[in-house]
Amino acid sequence: MSKVGFFRSIQLKFIIIYILLLILAMQLIGSFFMSELRDNLMENFTDSIDDRMELLSYNLEQAFSREHNDVLEGLSLGEEVQQIVDEININSTTTSIQVINNQGRILATNDINDRGDVGKKATRKIIENALFFNPPDPDVKWDQENEELLYIQALPLYNDGDIVVGVIYVEALIQSVYDQLEEISGIFLRGSILAISVAAFLGILVARTITKPIKEMRRQAQTMAKGDFTKKVNIYGKDEIGQLAETFNDLNGRLKHSYATIEEERRKLSSVLSNMSDGVIAIDNSGAITLMNEAAGRLISQNPDDLIGDYLLDVLQLEDRIVDITALQDSGSMIIDFSEDDELFLLRASFSNVLDDEEEITGFIAVLSDVTEQEKIEQERRDFVSNVSHELRTPLTTMKSYIEALTDGAWEDKDIAPKFLGVAQNETDRMIRMVNDLLQLSKMDADEYPMHKERTEFIEYFHQVVDRLEISIPEHITLKRELPKSGKLNVWIDKDKMTQVLDNIISNAIKYSPEGGEIRLKVENKRHFLLVSVQDQGIGIAYDKLEKIFERFYRADRARTRKLGGTGLGLAITKELVEAHHGKIWAKSKEGKGTTILFTLPLMSQKRRGNR
Known part of the structure; x- marks a missing residue:
């Protein structure tokens, strides 16, 4: 991360904001101060003029009231007025006074330069307004000749009858007031500049x-981004920034602990992946490989480091090598054929989704397993089942015919014949069932077992199957149904094959249930599929044997199975039939606490339901 320059830093922003606030405050203070000062100076100036004009007005009104005498102590009105004007205590260099009678003629002036205007007609508009009972307000005007500001005022003079007998016209130089204001403004400006300079320094x-x-x-954040959590920031106070620093140090400690935990888990995962016999490949949403362990590289005979970023479909060449796909729902697996010449080499690729916190798919995990030997064994077992079924079918038929002949006439020996016939009959029936089961499995393995699927409302169908079984079960066994009470759950199944599945599972539960036992039959709607479970209260199955119960000829309790007439093929057939319906089947059990068989069936989509 590049270093932030001074002109882009928050420090400069603080300084600018600080100075702008100060300038704004000083501008407001200066505007108010100068306005008040100007008003005060103008008021003092006009008060000084008004006080003298009031005295002058009084003396002149006295003089005009004696006008009928024409002469006072030998003086005419004009001379008396001029004498009064000369005696007024006003700075004649800055103030000019003229006294005009009611005919508009100038009687006297204090300005020596204007003495020649005495007796002349006054032509100023302000004087005319004052003579005709319209006394104007004082005014300020610019004297272009002398280039200075003047304060002008026209004050009417009245006799005893409130009749205007004359006017006092005053011109006073007010420029000094504005010069004083300008000087004070300069002082204020220099003080403001000094204050702003000091404020800028303090702002820094x-x-x-x-x-x-x-x-x-x-x-510190940059250091932490590099994985170094050893340092901490200094705390300079208990204010908000200090609290932020404390929080930052606490975050640093938590990140250090989390980073150590993640690193430890990463090492564990790396060790597990390195020592796994199965290959593990991580794939992103686009299908590109993001991780591959050494076992996966050995299985496909390629260097894992060279395959990072390549597409899984290209690496495994799935289009040409797929042998069998065993699941196509949320996650599934497939058999991939890597055989060369006469050497069989098969891999099983199992896929699972990688989800984020919002249950969105972010990638996939593929686990590669060498199933060559397993496939060989399965093939041998299939061949054995087919051979045994054909070999046993003829002698079993002959034995059944012989026993039927004995029962027709060789029952005279009342002690031996009935016992012999009973045992032979039971064994014959059991072996015939075994042969039939083997034939069924053989046909399913060879994909020669036809499926007649149809749309079926599962809950109604399930009730029919359970009702049929409930009639013939022992009285000490109870079937408890836990089924959805609303909505139709349509599935695409072969009713006969699915009835065989349910018969096998529920019959096993009945066989292994103790007296007074309860069998729970439960169906759950899992949005995209149905989950069917059958739970008994029997002897249970050991954990290490749980996965083997779906293998052919496997019996968890051989003596009990033979006693109950089992062939060891019921659950194997059930598994094949469930998977033929694109479902999954598994078991849960604890010894002494019963066994639960669970399987899934895909629900028909709304679109498919409409088409059907």
């Missing part, structure tokens, strides 16, 4: 105190 210090621990945490 303040920003560094905030950004320093953040920079340390950033460097």
Whole structure:
């Protein structure tokens, strides 16, 4: 990760924000201060003018009220007015005063330069307004000739009858007030610049105190990203940033522990994969290989490191080598033929999904197993079953005919004949059932066993099968049904073959149930398939023998099986029939606590139901 420059750093942002806030505050303060100062200076200036004008107005109104005497102590009205104007205490260099009578003529002025205008007609609009009872407000104007600001005011003079007898016109130089304001503004500006400079320096210090621990945490995060969890960030206080640093250090410790745990699990997994006899291949969603152990490389005679990233279909050449697919639902397995010349070499590839936290498929795991010997044994067993069934069929038929002949006439010996005939008859029936079972298995192995599937509502069909069996079961055995009470569950099955499956499973449960035992018959809707289970309360099966009960001729308890008339082929036939319906079958058991046989059947989809 590249280093963040100063002009892109959070430190500069803090400084800029700090200075902008200060500038805004000083701008508001300066605007308010200068506005108030200007109003105050203007008020003082106008108050000073108004005080003198009030005194001058009083004296002039007295003089105008004596106008009828024409002469006072030898002075005319104009001379008296000029004398009053000259005596007023006003700075004549900054203030110009003119007194105008009601005819609009100038009677007196304090400006020596304007003495020549005495007796002339005053033409200013403000004076005319003051004479005609419309006294104007004071005003400020720009004197273009002298290039300065002037304060002007026209004040009417009244006699005793409130009649305007004259006007006082005042022009005062107000430029000094604005010069004073400008000087004060300059001082304020220089002070603001100094304050902003000091604030910028302090802002850098303040920003560094905030950004320093953040920079340390950033460097520590980069170090942690490399797998180094030995360092910790410094804690500079108990504020929010200090608490963040404490949390960061706690996170560092937790990540260190988690990383160590993950690393330990990774080593364990690596060791397991390295020492497995089965090959393991991990595949992503696109079908590309992401992991392969050494055992998988040995099985397919290729270097695992060279195959990472290649597609599994290309590596295993599945299109040309698939021999048998045994499951096609959520996960399945297939037999792949790697035989060369006359040397048989078969691999079983079992696939399982890899799901994330949201149950979405993110990849697949393929487990490769060498099943060459297993397939050879299975083939030999199939051949044996076929041969034995054909070899035994003729003598069994002859034996059955002989026993029937004996029962027709050789029963005179009341002690031996009935016993002999009974035993022979039972053995003959049992062996005939064995031959029939063997023939059925042989046909299924050779795919010569026809299936007549049809759409079937399973719950109604299941009730029919159980009702038939319930009639003939011993009274001390109870069948308890746990079936869905709503909805139709349609399956695509051969009713005769599925009846044989249920008969085999439930009959076994009845045979091995003790007196007073209860057999639970349960059907569950698992969305895409049905789960059927038959649970008894019999003697149970040892864990190490549980997977063998579906093998041909296997008996968990040989003596008890023979006593009950079993052939050892019922569950093997059941397994073949269930798998022929694209289902799975398995068992759960504990010795002394009974056995549960479970199998699945695919539910018909809505689309398929509509088509059918």
